[in-house]
Amino acid sequence: MDDDSPQARWERRTEIPLGLASLLFLSLYATLVLAHGLAEEWKNACRAALLATWALFAVDYAVRWRLSGQRLRFVRTHWLDTLVLALPLLRPLRIVKVYDAVQHRHGQPRFSLHARVITYATLSVTLLGFAGALAVYQAEHAAPNATILTFGDSVWWACSTLATVGYGDVTPVTPWGRVIAVGLMACGLALLGAVTGSFSSWLLQVFAREGDERPPGA
Known part of the structure; x- marks a missing residue:
């Protein structure tokens, strides 16, 4: 039986949007690094969007921490999410979890x-x-x-x-x-x-x- 706790419901609702946000983060970062001739106003827009994606992950982390009721134990049991929040370049690793979410929603065999x-x-x-x-x-x-x-x-x-x-x-x-x-x-x-x-x-x-x-x- 699937977990129907508030934390599990939140994770099921946000997994795919956050996965797409991870791809957006990587795309924006690649643009900043590789587009040397990009106008300054576009660079500033990319930086603002990067900050916005980081804020999404911070909000998600805070909500799941609150819903778990685990206090500091949440940091130890969700070490990858903690690392992803601290090191932005690891955020695209969240894409790896999207496969399970998509399979679960469509009821397809894993x-x-x-x-x-x-x-x-x-x-x-x-x-x-x-x-x-x-x-x-x-x-x-x-x-x-x-x-x-x-x-x-x-x-x-x-x-x-x-x-x-x-x-x-x-x-x-x-x-x-x-x-x-x-x-x-x-x-x-x-x-x-x-x-x-x-x-x-x-x-x-x-x-x-x-x-x-x-x-x-x-």
Whole structure:
């Protein structure tokens, strides 16, 4: 039976709008970082819209905290939401939760656990990679002795970092760029472990099922 608490009802009503707001946030941030020739009035409009999306997430967090009645325990049990509120570039990760909300509303069968893990990991890698590439490009491209000079360089660096390959042909030289690098490396390791573990578990289940279906003595 679905949870019908006030907090659960609020989350069901707001999940998709907040997911769309996350995409809007990422689009506005990308515009500010990449559109170098954008007029100042348009830049100011983008900044105002970014602030408005942050306010939406702050209101949502405050409402769910109030409805939960958990006080400080809410921060520990909803650590991703707390992190998303503190670090705006992680807000697009909320998109990962939209899939379940859409499936639930339409009553469609959901993926298996293994497929969901792989789907969520793929979405997370894509969103983290793009957001990380934007952030490191903003921090690095104008820095002295920078090797990440174009957004293409930044995307290549983000891909190699998330894949834990780290070719070293382009590297961040600023403190903020290195902080982003550490975060991406940690996320890459975690997501790689989740996908590898889920895939291995699926293979074991397939082999076990085949063994159960094999006739005795075969």
